[in-house]
Amino acid sequence: MQSKKVAPFKAGGVVEPPFFVGREQELRTLVKNAQNLTQNSVIIGPRRYGKSSLLHNIKIRIEANSDIIVPMINCREMSNLNDFCDITIGTILKSYEKRHRLKGLFSSFHRVLHDKILNGFKAVSEIGGSVERIGEFYLKFREKEIPEEELVRQTFEFIHNFIEEKNLQMVIVYDEFQKTDTFNGFLYELFKSSMDRENKVKYFFSGSSLSLLKRVFLRENSPLYLMTSKHFMRPLIDEIVTKFVIHRFETQRLSIEEKSDLLFHELTGGIPFYIQKLGLLCWEQTLIEEKTKITSSLVLNAFKKMLEELDGEFEARIISRFSDQQRKIIKSFSQSKSLRMVEIAKAMDCKTSDISSAMSRLVNAMVLGKDKEGNYYLIDEVFRRWLSSQI
Ligand SMILES: Nc1ncnc2c1ncn2[C@@H]1O[C@H](COP(=O)(O)OP(=O)(O)O)[C@@H](O)[C@H]1O
Ligand SMILES: [Mg+2]
Incomplete structure (x- = not known):
């Protein structure tokens, strides 16, 4: 019987071992920062370098070895401060529920956002405590009794109250943080006050713009100046890429010709997404051609195919x-x-x-x-x- 074919690479989305490789140094440092709750951190790197995957693996390690909860908040879908509040609170509640195998907190909060005011009120008053309190502010906000700024302030209050009430420790991760760049800058002041005040919360930020880093974290007059440790993502080094590729192909009983393995780093510059994509295309080619060996010409052909697939995106990039x-x-x-x-x-x-x-x-x-x-x-x-x- 023919064994089932499983793709040996994964291109797109966050990856975990065995699809996640390297980054050991970053993982060690950042997990340590998080576990001791000593440092807020910023991770800066271009798209496709593996920031989200790194954060995801940090979360896995921390949650496996401690009681710390790590809500992962993606700022990509935020278009204003109101979204910032909804997504922050919602993600914290969901992470808490998942960790403690509970239900009901998030759904009640959700009703405050979308259900009829009276139903929302009922839902949170049944829960009480910090969720009821933030729920009440939301209802006032919906009735236009308080401005958006107040809602943001109350979101940080909620973080404080929720942690005290449940006796928690949290590392809150904001991925794609550059998206907050266009929001009212007082958001950063609120982050700063929260950092000064909380000893059971640390913040991790990640983003793909150096100007964000400079403006928000490195400028002397910014509230977040000197508040975080900085980490730059680099491409993966050739040695790691080569080993990874050989090993991944091996899982599908594919061998790789000498020197062809080096092409993976050379052609992609060590950028993780492209390595995986190229691997995937090579693998598909071996299936079509019924081959068991990856040769240089196969890699080069797959690379050509990859460029064709990326054509539209690169074209748009250069034009717009x-x-x-x-x-x-x-x-x-x-x-x-x-x-x-x-x-x-x-x-x-x-x-x-x-x-x-x-x-x-x-x-x-x-x-x-x-x-x-x-x-x-x-x-x-x-x-x-x-x-x-x-x-
Ligand atoms: N450490 C890694 N090892 C192997 N592949 C990785 C790694 N990090 C990222 N990748 C690859 O790159 C893709 C994009 O990663 P992602 O974490 O979304 O990058 P970013 O958030 O920087 O845009 C993943 O789907 C995966 O294919
Ligand atoms: Mg990402």
């Missing part, structure tokens, strides 16, 4: 996100991985002072990186290879 000048700068990387500012300026037939502000905007947006020697490079190596293929 950048100014003409930024586009020219970006395109100058299609021929070389790393360039000095003078070389870019020369290629564009202008002075460095003409492009320096566009360059720093690209660095802040995490499109470009700058190495220790002062060379610039495109953060997304696959995007760069796509650009080369367009010429």
